[in-house]
Each structure stands twice: as C-alpha cells, then as structure tokens.
Amino acid sequence: MPSRDSDDIPAEAGAPLLSPSFDDHNAFSPIALTDLPRRDSAFPISPPLKSSFDLKTPSTPSTPSLSPSLRSTPSLRPPRPGRKVSFQLYTPPEATHVRRKLDTHLLPLLFTLYFLSFLDRSNIGNASAATLLSDLHLSSAQFTLLLRAFYITYILFEPMTLLYRIVPAHVYIAACVMAWGVVASLQSVVTGFAGLLVLRLLLGTAEAAFGPGVPFYLSFFYRREELAYRVGWFVSAAPLASCVAGALAWGILKGAEGTGVQGWRVLFLVEGFPSAIVAVWCWWWVPDGPGSARWLGKRERRVAVWRLGTGGEEDGVKGKGKGLDWREVRRTLLDPRSYLTAGMFFSCNVAFSSMPVFEPVIVKSMGFNTTAAQGLSALPHFTAFLVVLLVSRLSDKYRSRSPYIMLVALLSMLGYINLAASPALHFPPLLKYLCLFPITAGFFSAVTLTIVWTLDNQDNDSGKGAGVALLNIIGQMGPLLGTGLYPKSDGPDFTKGHIICACFMGMVAVLSFGLRLVLGRKNAASEHNYDLVNEMKNYDGSDQEALDDRNGTDREASSAQSLSNPGRHRTATQALGDWATIIPSGDMADLEKNLRDDTSASDNELPAAARSTENSTISHEDNKDVERNAPAAAPQSTPTPTTTTKPEIDSLPSGPAKNVPTANDAGSIPDGGLQAWLQVAGGFSLFFNTWGNLNTFGVFQTYYESGQLFQETSSNIAWIGAIQSFLVLAVSTLAGPLFDRGYLRLLLVTGSFLVVFGYMMLSLCTEFWQCLLAQGFCVGLGGGMLFVPAVAILPTYFKNKLGLAVGVAASGSSMGGVIYPIVFYRLVNQIGYAWATRVIGFIALATLIVPCTVMKLRVKPGRVRSLVDLTAFTDWPYVLFVLGTFVGYCGLYVMFFYISFYGEARGITSTDLSFYLVPILNAGSTLGRTVPNAISDKTGPLNILFPGALVCGALIFGLIGVNTVGGIVAIAVLFGFFSGVFIALPPVCIAVLTKDKSRIGTRIGMAFGVLAFAVLIGGPGGGGILGGGDPADLNFTGLWAFGGCVATASSLVILALRIQRAGVKLAVKV
Incomplete structure (x- = not known):
C-alpha cells in the first residue's frame, strides 16, 4: 500500500470513485426499475459504498462546519495544500x-x-x-x-x-x-x-x-x-x-x-x-x-x-x-x-x-x-x-x-x-x-x-x-x-x-x-435524466422540487425507482451535503482518528487477501466515470488501464497458444465463470456414466442372481462389477499422463464410444462370459478413460471453490446411481432385459455428448513424462493418503454390491424394495458429494474425510443387527451420504497434496490405479466371505464385520495423515 506521505493517496482495491461534486449519476439520477443490466435497467446494480474524494485543496483552506454524518465515517490524514485525497470505507476483497x-x-x-x-x-x-x-x-x-x-x-x-x-x-x-x-x-x-x-x-x-x-x-x-x-x-x-x-x-x-x-x-x-x-x-x-x-x-x-x-x-x-x-x-x-x-x-x-x-x-x-x-x-x-x-x-x-x-x-x-x-x-x-x-x-x-x-x-x-x-x-x-x-x-x-x-x-x-x-x-421516460448530470456539479440541494419538475419526474416515484441502492443515495447526500471542494484540516484530523480507531479495532478479523491492496488498480471503465464526474477545479489523473489478453483454449494435443497459462500459474485460475462451470457440467456427466454405472451394478447383481439370464454363484457374478470397477480405476494410470499431455478430446471420444458400445453389446448377452466381456471389460475400459478428465480438469479452473466444484461434478455418480437402476428395474419386466439395457446405452450416449462438446483444456500440456511419477513414492503425505483410501475402498463396495441382496435374502424387504435400496443409497450420496465438499473449501478436505470414513465403518457394522425395513432404509440413506464424502473428496485431497500442478492427472491416475485393487478385494472377497448355497447359510455377519473393520481402519490412517500435516489442533484448515 502506498506511503501516507506520498503525494497521492489512491483509493484501495480499484473501487470506482464517488466525487463530492454531486454529479455521480449512479447515486443521484432517478431511474425506473426494470431488470436489464444496463443503465436503462430496472435491476439495481449496487456498487460497494465508498466515500472517495479527489480534490485540489487551496493554499488557504476555509473552515466550514463538517456534516455530523461525515464525522462518523473513517478518513485519511488532512491534506496538505495542493494535494489530492481519495479514500474509501472498505476494499472489495x-x-x-x-x-x-x-x-x-x-x-x-x-x-x-x-x-x-x-x-x-x-x-x-x-x-x-x-x-x-x-x-x-x-x-x-x-x-x-x-x-x-x-x-x-x-x-x-x-x-x-x-x-x-x-x-x-x-x-x-x-x-x-x-x-x-x-x-x-x-x-x-x-x-x-x-x-x-x-x-x-x-x-x-x-x-x-x-x-x-x-x-x-x-x-x-x-x-x-x-x-x-x-x-x-x-x-x-x-x-x-x-x-x-x-x-x-x-x-x-x-x-x-x-x-x-x-x-x-x-x-x-x-x-x-x-x-x-x-x-x-x-x-x-x-x-x-x-x-x-x-x-x-x-x-x-x-x-x-x-x-x-x-x-x-x-x-x-x-x-x-x-x-x-x-x-x-x-x-x-x-x-x-x-x-x-x-x-x-x-x-x-x-x-x-x-x-x-x-x-x-x-x-x-x-x-x-x-x-x-x-x-x-x-x-x-x-x-x-x-x-x-x-x-x-x-x-x-x-x-x-x-x-x-x-x-x-x-x-x-x-x-x-x-x-x-x-x-x-x-x-x-x-x-x-x-x-x-x-x-x-x-x-x-x-x-x-x-x-x-x-x-x-x-x-x-x-x-x-x-x-x-x-x-x-x-x-x-x-x-x-x-x-x-x-x-x-x-x-x-x-x-x-x-x-x-x-x-x-x-x-x-x-x-x-x-x-x-x-x-x-x-x-425510457427517465433516460433523459442522464443529460442533467453535469448540471448537478454546483447543486446544493435547495430546489429539488424544481429540478424534479424540470425532469418531468414525480419526486416520490423517482425515489422509489432509483437505480442505485437507496441507502447509497442517502449516504452520499448526508456525507457530502455540507461541503463540496474543501476539507478543513481540523476536521480531517478528526476523520483520520475515526479511521485509525476503526481499522485497528479488529485488523485480524479479515484474511490477508482481503486487507492487501498493493497490486490493485482502477479499472478503465471506472476511471472514465471519475473523469466524467470530477469537479472542474480538480482535474483527474488518468491511470493506465489494466488490460488482459484472453488466452486461447486448446483441448487438442497439438499444443496451446503462447499465452495459455501453465498448470502452476495459480494466479491465472479463474475460480468461476461460465467456462469453468461448463467443465463442472461436463464432469457431472462423466461421473454420471462412470461411477454412476459402478453404483448401479448392485441392481444387475440382483437380477443375475435370480437366474433369469444364466446360473452362477454370487462370488462369480461379483467379478463382473469388480472388473468393471477395477478397470475404471486401473486405466486411470494410463489416462492420467495422457490428460497431462493434452489428449483430452481423445480420451473423451474413445471412452464415450466404449461405454455406449459396451451396453449395446450387453443387451445381446445371454451367458456369463459374454456379460463379463461387455459389462466388465468394455464398459470398464471406457469408464477408465472418462474418469480422470472428470476430476483432473477442475483444479485448473478452480482454487478456492475446488471442493464445491468437485462435489457438484461427483454428484453425477449418485444421480446415475439413482436413475440407471430405476430405469433398468422398471423396464426389464415391461420390455425385457435386452431393450432395458439398450435404453441405458441411449441415455449414456445422450449425456456423454455434453462433455465431448464443452470440456476444454485451460492450461498448456506439460513435458513428456513416464506413466508413473516416481517422485510420488517419496512424497509421504501422498503415500499415506493413498494407503488410507485403499483400505477404505476395500470395505466401501461391500455395501454397494450386497445391500440389495441382503434385504431380499434375509426377507427384510420385498423384491421390489430390494431393487430400490441402491437408488436410495445413491440419492443420499448426492448431498454427501456436494455439501461436505463445499464445506471442505473452508475447513480443508482431511477434516471432512476422516469423520466421513469413520461413520461409514460404523454404519456397515450396524447392518449386523438390522432386521427391519426402516432400519435398512435408514442405513442406506446415511451410508449414501457419508460414502459420498469418501468418494468425492479424494481427488480434492490429491490436488491439495500435489505441489506440482502439472502432475495432477498423473497423480490422480496413479492413486486410483492402486485403488482398483481395493475394489477387487472388496467385491469378490466379500462374496467369498458370504459363501453360497441356501440363503440361511450365507455369512452376512462376517461380510459386514469385514467391511466395517476396513472402513474404520481407513479413518484411522487418514487421521494419522491429518495429525502429520497439522498436529492435534482442531481449528486448522488441512
């Protein structure tokens, strides 16, 4: 921030200046209310309240009395003769x-x-x-x-x-x-x-x-x-x-x-x-x-x-x-x-x-x-x-x-x-x-x-x-x-x-x-009031009624229909009504004391970013307003407008334009805007068709176990979903480096084709091995190519809102886990298995058009590197996090794969309701993937992930004693919410733990490649614990005990990482 002894004391944070000459049209022009964003707008655009003055003080200042309302506002030191003064009450940050x-x-x-x-x-x-x-x-x-x-x-x-x-x-x-x-x-x-x-x-x-x-x-x-x-x-x-x-x-x-x-x-x-x-x-x-x-x-x-x-x-x-x-x-x-x-x-x-x-x-x-x-x-x-x-x-x-x-x-x-x-x-x-x-x-x-x-x-x-x-x-x-x-x-x-x-x-x-x-x-009737702005420079408020009559505007209606915030109109009038060009030195000393008392009272209440104004500049548009409204006696200096060149966005591997930012250029991250949120929409669709498909497999598992398509044991059937989940995660190891090199479009188009083609082939299957190839391998490979872009692209568009952005995108998986099971279950008895599966394929085709159309790389690709980032193995926080998540994923999919079968096999739910347990679980997961992620932007992801994993373990244990419909539904809803935390936050944690942002894709791919083996353990491993044969002989107690133990162990590993990063203090963002 400039020195207080400098010749000019600029307004902070580039806010538009409000001149004391009563000619600021935003504050004084009566404009009717519509809802257009221009000056003929009825929608009021209220800029921050700022008392900003740019004045030339005379050599012999007079001493008119100061408005009482102005005495209550903060100011800067008294100006010396010939100095310009400008100040505002607060900064935009x-x-x-x-x-x-x-x-x-x-x-x-x-x-x-x-x-x-x-x-x-x-x-x-x-x-x-x-x-x-x-x-x-x-x-x-x-x-x-x-x-x-x-x-x-x-x-x-x-x-x-x-x-x-x-x-x-x-x-x-x-x-x-x-x-x-x-x-x-x-x-x-x-x-x-x-x-x-x-x-x-x-x-x-x-x-x-x-x-x-x-x-x-x-x-x-x-x-x-x-x-x-x-x-x-x-x-x-x-x-x-x-x-x-x-x-x-x-x-x-x-x-x-x-x-x-x-x-x-x-x-x-x-x-x-x-x-x-x-x-x-x-x-x-x-x-x-x-x-x-x-x-x-x-x-x-x-x-x-x-x-x-x-x-x-x-x-x-x-x-x-x-x-x-x-x-x-x-x-x-x-x-x-x-x-x-x-x-x-x-x-x-x-x-x-x-x-x-x-x-x-x-x-x-x-x-x-x-x-x-x-x-x-x-x-x-x-x-x-x-x-x-x-x-x-x-x-x-x-x-x-x-x-x-x-x-x-x-x-x-x-x-x-x-x-x-x-x-x-x-x-x-x-x-x-x-x-x-x-x-x-x-x-x-x-x-x-x-x-x-x-x-x-x-x-x-x-x-x-x-x-x-x-x-x-x-x-x-x-x-x-x-x-x-x-x-x-x-x-x-x-x-x-x-x-x-x-x-x-x-x-x-x-x-x-x-x-x-x-x-x-x-x-339109009030538009001509803008032509009178210059005439208000010397207006002292003595004949407002005459001015209103001249404008052809009813005074009461003008007040009710002012474009600016009415409080701002009143404040500017009170604060500036007693003087127009001179600030007495004695009064300025009082004003400076008010400012010091105010700003020193709680200087640490606001973050450093909100108090820093060293690099702030006045925008070109605001500066033109100052020039237009400034009093004649106080010529304005014209700051050089700050201009930025809109970077070209290139999603092809041929390389970006020269001014595309690098991945580590944090200052260039937009953290919002239409293009950024379009990436979230694309990520939502990708999650919808990757994890949404994985979360749907429980319904297919129940249908396959009914024997209507083929006869196989529960453990063998579970291999279809396990391989599909494994490939979605394992292919991430390959997709991550490809994404880092700029092959986004290739991944999206190829992955979308494999997912749609896999479901169309699945509709023709009548044997176990055919389903394994179509649903397990083909859909799994396609999902693996789509998953990494869904999460790796968001850290390049978001920083402070990263958790919210990933949470919204990840909620697509729970939405897919709600819609796909219901579509399949409702249609399979009406139009048959083949056409019910084809309908899912057509839905996937329609929804995958969105990411293929809107998703674009914002940063230039990094240098060519190997599929595995060897530096990750020496990054102990990253290693510990992957280990903890691996343990948790071993138990997570036990619930997704077997809760529907549990309700039906034990006679707790009807066949109809058992099919809806997975959609109910995924519906609860929708909020679990958005709300906690948004909170994690304030608290840090590890502070949210640890209790989420712990509660997941407790809920899996709870199924051991559940034998009522209400109990199993309640656990499905709660587990859906907290498992959403465990699914949506890992990419955020990896982004936070990765210092070199150009390696985000590779690091995410490596992590989920390791987690792929956890799915293999959890699905078929849980089926092995469950056993086969008569439903009364199924070992559901051992199954839930296994899932609960590994989920609880995962929470303890994440807690250890949290302590390693920030100690035992609770009020720390980590």
Whole structure:
C-alpha cells in the first residue's frame, strides 16, 4: 500500500470513485426499475459504498462546519495544500469476505428452518396414508378442510411479514419457530377432528409469520444483485423437503410398527419437535441486522453495513428495528406493479401447491406401483432443487429477472401441455414421467424469482415489507384453488388439472413480459435524466422540487425507482451535503482518528487477501466515470488501464497458444465463470456414466442372481462389477499422463464410444462370459478413460471453490446411481432385459455428448513424462493418503454390491424394495458429494474425510443387527451420504497434496490405479466371505464385520495423515 506521505493517496482495491461534486449519476439520477443490466435497467446494480474524494485543496483552506454524518465515517490524514485525497470505507476483497461469511453462517440455518417448516405443514398427507383417517374417523371432506385450514390462516396473517421491521429478528424468528414446532408436535396427541383443525389453523398462523418474510429479512444483509441466489437457497429447501418427505415418513412409520403407538402420532412428534429445539439456537444465532451478527468481528460488521449503503445507520450497526413508514406502505399498496407480481405469484402457487401433493398419485396413474410412485416422485423435486439454485445464480450474475421467469414458466407450461395431451398421443409411461421434471423445476424457480423481483422494485424496508406481504396475501390464495385440481374422479389422466396448471404457468410468463414492458417505458421516460448530470456539479440541494419538475419526474416515484441502492443515495447526500471542494484540516484530523480507531479495532478479523491492496488498480471503465464526474477545479489523473489478453483454449494435443497459462500459474485460475462451470457440467456427466454405472451394478447383481439370464454363484457374478470397477480405476494410470499431455478430446471420444458400445453389446448377452466381456471389460475400459478428465480438469479452473466444484461434478455418480437402476428395474419386466439395457446405452450416449462438446483444456500440456511419477513414492503425505483410501475402498463396495441382496435374502424387504435400496443409497450420496465438499473449501478436505470414513465403518457394522425395513432404509440413506464424502473428496485431497500442478492427472491416475485393487478385494472377497448355497447359510455377519473393520481402519490412517500435516489442533484448515 502506498506511503501516507506520498503525494497521492489512491483509493484501495480499484473501487470506482464517488466525487463530492454531486454529479455521480449512479447515486443521484432517478431511474425506473426494470431488470436489464444496463443503465436503462430496472435491476439495481449496487456498487460497494465508498466515500472517495479527489480534490485540489487551496493554499488557504476555509473552515466550514463538517456534516455530523461525515464525522462518523473513517478518513485519511488532512491534506496538505495542493494535494489530492481519495479514500474509501472498505476494499472489495473485504466485502467479498463478509458476504461469504454471511452465506456460511446465515443461509444454512434459514434453509434448515424452511426445510422443517415444509415437513411440518405437509406431513399430514403422509399421516393420512397411514391410519390417521380411520383412527380419528375423518371423512374425505373433513380431510380436505384440514388441508385448506392451514392456508386460510396462512393468508390472513401474511401482514405479519411487516413485523420483521419492528421486532428484533432473533426474538421474532425464534418465537415463530418455537410456535410451529410446539403446534406440530401437539398434533400427535389429538383425539378428534376439532382438535386437529384448531392445530392446523395455528400452524398456518405460525408459519405465515416466518416463511414469507424471510426474503425480506435477507434483504437486510444482501445487495439486490446478490439476493436471488440467496433467496433461491432458502426456497430450494421446499423441493428438497418434498424429495425426502416420503422416504422419511415411510421410515418413521415403519419404525413405529410394533411399538403400540399409532404411526402417524410418532410421525407428527418426530418431525415436529426438532423445530422447537432449533428455536433455542435461533435466539442465540440469528442476527437482527448486519451490524449485530455475533459471528462477525467488529470490522466485519461495519463492512457488512457499509456494503449495503446504510452508511453506519444506527439500526444497521446495532441491529435495532425501526418503525414502519406508513406512507411507503400506502404507496406500495397503490402501485399497480405490486399487483402484477402478486398475480404472478398467485399463478405459480396454483401449480406449486397441487403438484407436490398429488405427484405420487399422478405417477402411480402412469402405471407404476405405490412404492415406485413414492420413490419416483422424489427425483423431479431433487432436480428442481438444483435448477432453482442454477437459475437464481444466473439471474444474479446477469442482473436480470424477467427472461428467466418467462423461460422457466414456459418450460413448466409445456410440460403440463404434454401431460394433458399424453392420452391422445399415447405417450409411454417413461415419457410422461419425464414431463414432471420441467414442470416441477419451472414453478419452483418462478416462485423464487418472483419474490426477489418484488423486493427489487421497492427502495426501502417499509416498501419491501408491504410488497412481500401483498405478494403473499394474494399469492397464497393460489393453494386454495390448487389443492382441488386433481380429484380421484379425474384419474388416471387428470387432463383438466394439467390444462388449468398449464394456463396459469402461461399467465406467469405473460404477466412477467407485461411488467417488463411497463418498467421499460418508465426507464425510457427517465433516460433523459442522464443529460442533467453535469448540471448537478454546483447543486446544493435547495430546489429539488424544481429540478424534479424540470425532469418531468414525480419526486416520490423517482425515489422509489432509483437505480442505485437507496441507502447509497442517502449516504452520499448526508456525507457530502455540507461541503463540496474543501476539507478543513481540523476536521480531517478528526476523520483520520475515526479511521485509525476503526481499522485497528479488529485488523485480524479479515484474511490477508482481503486487507492487501498493493497490486490493485482502477479499472478503465471506472476511471472514465471519475473523469466524467470530477469537479472542474480538480482535474483527474488518468491511470493506465489494466488490460488482459484472453488466452486461447486448446483441448487438442497439438499444443496451446503462447499465452495459455501453465498448470502452476495459480494466479491465472479463474475460480468461476461460465467456462469453468461448463467443465463442472461436463464432469457431472462423466461421473454420471462412470461411477454412476459402478453404483448401479448392485441392481444387475440382483437380477443375475435370480437366474433369469444364466446360473452362477454370487462370488462369480461379483467379478463382473469388480472388473468393471477395477478397470475404471486401473486405466486411470494410463489416462492420467495422457490428460497431462493434452489428449483430452481423445480420451473423451474413445471412452464415450466404449461405454455406449459396451451396453449395446450387453443387451445381446445371454451367458456369463459374454456379460463379463461387455459389462466388465468394455464398459470398464471406457469408464477408465472418462474418469480422470472428470476430476483432473477442475483444479485448473478452480482454487478456492475446488471442493464445491468437485462435489457438484461427483454428484453425477449418485444421480446415475439413482436413475440407471430405476430405469433398468422398471423396464426389464415391461420390455425385457435386452431393450432395458439398450435404453441405458441411449441415455449414456445422450449425456456423454455434453462433455465431448464443452470440456476444454485451460492450461498448456506439460513435458513428456513416464506413466508413473516416481517422485510420488517419496512424497509421504501422498503415500499415506493413498494407503488410507485403499483400505477404505476395500470395505466401501461391500455395501454397494450386497445391500440389495441382503434385504431380499434375509426377507427384510420385498423384491421390489430390494431393487430400490441402491437408488436410495445413491440419492443420499448426492448431498454427501456436494455439501461436505463445499464445506471442505473452508475447513480443508482431511477434516471432512476422516469423520466421513469413520461413520461409514460404523454404519456397515450396524447392518449386523438390522432386521427391519426402516432400519435398512435408514442405513442406506446415511451410508449414501457419508460414502459420498469418501468418494468425492479424494481427488480434492490429491490436488491439495500435489505441489506440482502439472502432475495432477498423473497423480490422480496413479492413486486410483492402486485403488482398483481395493475394489477387487472388496467385491469378490466379500462374496467369498458370504459363501453360497441356501440363503440361511450365507455369512452376512462376517461380510459386514469385514467391511466395517476396513472402513474404520481407513479413518484411522487418514487421521494419522491429518495429525502429520497439522498436529492435534482442531481449528486448522488441512
């Protein structure tokens, strides 16, 4: 950082300067709200709050009084005559650090709360599937009234959203959560219709006070261009809850059998009481505002307030609530645009409330049995969970709302139209089922963006609160209609319900387009305000009304529709209103003292990267803004703009362009961006077709052991999956160096061909040896060529987000492990083994087009080297890690290969359910491969991998004593989650342990080549322990004991590595 004695004191971190001459058009020009990312945009782009001044101080400074608000802001030392001064309140890295800390501390709790609330409101449907109706003697009409009773009070008490502005949030949220937790739990003791009706009404009241206002609450912490993604995380808890609600309720009801207590009572208590427990945590953890978050340091709290443009306002710093501005509430309620968004929300909620409730019935009407319908209805909701996060992220990134709302609404509408037309067009069941995916993802995404767009169109907290309240009052009437759209009498096609929902989703798109046009016209009317920027240089604020009249803009509307953050407009006016060109020396001394007190209070709260500004430069675009807005008396120097040359990206072995970065050039790693995330998408598809196939073999194993294709022992059949897994890992030894040399395209095309060709040949097989060649060798070889690129390419695009990127890509394996088994099991009895296998081949062909199209090398290939990196054998942390992982993999695949067979052989599960154990396990693994990986970016991968391996061992041991359906399903879900940690994190650990990044491909290939032998030990070795013959003679106890022992031993080896790297200190990232 430049010396304080230098002639110029530059603004830190290249932030755009805000001149004291009142001509910064971002702060003062009234612009209407639309959602375009340019200056005619309604989407507000709020730059960090910075008080930056570039002034020429006269030789004899005068001493006007300084604004009190300015005295509260930090500054630099007094300027000497003739010196220029510029300063800002915080640096962009500081703002980024604080925003990420808000993400990791606030969003998970709110996600959990909404997840619990959605379970508590919807579990009455699962209870009715048990014995609730018969035990309480409820008629169909009474049950329908119970469903709608919740929404009656939910609508009536929507205005309680405004209490977020009045009552401290930690008190208000804790009270709401405690209220619905207690009420939901009390449903377990009701004895009749009247008591349950009262509790449903109270539950609607408590949840109305919490959920609808959370997006409003999040606006206290995030700028507008950051809000959609955060609201997306919150709302995405609903589809995820819908995804797991059925399985969770089924497990609870099964576990309650034999206890003497009705299952639905246990269900209400088990799902309701956790909310009451979490409420206590909310009281301590939830902040009232960014300035009162106890998990932020003093400096961090100030930055959290400043980045919003609240400029040290008391309620921002101390977290104190303020009263409502009833004029703003009235103006919002009279604004026609508020009713357009409310109409969009109403239309979304018609579909939002109907499909999740009736989806199992709709799926069952397609020809699936009850168990399959419950399992299959979860997949569209999990897809919706991912799509909501993706769409909201893109909406924030490109600062746009309406195009994404129109897109997802139209996709949902098309899905409904296809379902409605399916009887006439004679769609097969699988095609009708696939229509559910765009339907569910569409309305969940539209709901999220509609809420955020409502907040975007209000410029103050009172207006936002009123807008959200109005949105929900009107919008939540949609469920009153939606819950009656699918009566049993309309089955099995439910054409009327599909057509109505399609019309409402089309209405969402129409209203979104209409609001876009309205806001666009308002922007066009306000565009000429930019021509008046230069006239504001000498403006002293004395005739604002005359200026507004001259602009032809209503003053109140201008305030409500400002492009910039309203807090920034107010802060700039207060901070600069009393002076324009001169800073008195005495006042500057006071300001400097404030700055020193602030920056020295907690200098170590932020990472070094956030405090360092030595290499920061002002961007060329920002510098042009400074020149355009600078006062005449203070000519600006023009820094040389920093330019970068976009490197050419070459994925061919012919070599990269000259300016392609090297693998060890960490500073060039983009750590995000469209191209980087396209590699994640490609990696997802590769995992889907490599480890996804491996995780599917348990279903093939069960089918082969039925004897319908050939007769062989369990141990011999296991060799097919073992060889396939072995080759996927062993070929990595060859694929790794090829990747390092730049032969990415060759690996992708060849591997894709072998996988698809292998499945097509497998469809023709009728003998054991034929299946061994096609599925074991051919598919295994192809998977081995695809696996290394899936993980080796990501460290070249990501650094700080590497764990998250690998986790998202690795979740493709669990998704494949869910989809492929279900496809095979559902089709094998309908169209036969041959065509069921061919369908899997066609799915592989379609999904492998993605990586072959989008994946590209970012770094130039390294020098030619041998297949084996001999330096790895002297790298003891690497050797120890490979050893620990090897031991763990010996036991890991015991569970994947034999859990389905165990449930059926011991009579614990039916044949139908035994096939679904592997998909259930893989569904749990999806979160296990993403969430822990994202956390590992903060904690370090070894800190997550050790407990994951330890829990895997404990769960395998647990199967020894399991003899109930609920128990085996619960272990399958939990093992899926923690095994996901053990599968997804090793590539991250190898990348961290490899100092020479040009060797990543080779090191990963070597490691997984060693792990290939572990799969050979675990699969056939476990089959040898299991034995053969009569099912009663099978040694499952020895099998699970073997798997548990080696998994536990693996955790101890990883713990030893962790201690070797960082000692016994817990709070160390390693």
